[in-house]
Amino acid sequence: xxxxxxxxxxxxxxxxxxxxxxxxxxxxxxxxxxxxxxxxxxxxxxxxxxxxxxxxxxxxxxxxxxxxxxxxxxxxxxxxxxxxxxxxxxxxxxxxxxxxxxxxxxxxxxxxxxxxxxxxxxxxxxxxxxxxxxxxxxxxxxxxxxxxx
Numbered sequence: 001x002x003x004x005x006x007x008x009x010x011x012x013x014x015x016x017x018x019x020x021x022x023x024x025x026x027x028x029x030x031x032x033x034x035x036x037x038x039x040x041x042x043x044x045x046x047x048x049x050x051x052x053x054x055x056x057x058x059x060x061x062x063x064x065x066x067x068x069x070x071x072x073x074x075x076x077x078x079x080x081x082x083x084x085x086x087x088x089x090x091x092x093x094x095x096x097x098x099x100x101x102x103x104x105x106x107x108x109x110x111x112x113x114x115x116x117x118x119x120x121x122x123x124x125x126x127x128x129x130x131x132x133x134x135x136x137x138x139x140x141x142x143x144x145x146x147x148x149x
Contacts, residue, residue: 046114047090050122052081052101064103064126073097105129 052067063085071077074095081087092114099122101108106126114120 044094044116045091046094046116047088047092047119048097048099048112048114048122049088049119050086050124052085052087052103052124052126054103054106054126061125064106067101067103067106067124067126069124070100070102071097072100099124101126102129 048071052064052069053061054064056062063081065081065083065085067081067085067087069079069081069087069089071089071092074093074097077089077092079087079089094114094116096111096113099110099112101110101124103126105128107129108124108126110122110124112120112122
């Protein structure tokens with residue numbers, strides 16, 4: 001199909017039909033182009049950034065690289081802190097989230113609110129994890145008979 005502009009038509013009806021076809025093609029092309037490009041979600045989503053650290057015996061903060069950060073809420077995500085103890089979780093829908101951070105022997109659980117178009121900064125101090133252990137003792141009801149030597 002070749003498109004000739006201006007349409008060479010004998011009647012008004014043929015000309016209006018040709019113009020409608022051309023407009024339909026142009027509009028369809030524009031719709032397809034806009035749907036192919038990703039929309040900017042920064043205005044409707046937020047992010048959480050922060051540092052993971054612990055306090056040493058002398059009271060100084062010490063960064064914790066490789067700490068595991070788990071996000072629970074509208075969506076669940078997981079990441080690790082970098083060599084400087086920093087982390088970032090991007091593209092979050094606005095709402096309340098719980099963050100669990102852990103490193104060997106240390107943990108923390110915090111709540112944070114994500115607002116649209118904003119980055120929430122959350123310093124996370126990990127403290128000693130509670131040590132939990134259990135022991136199960138069972139007895140054998142059958143008596144043991146020892147023979148004299």
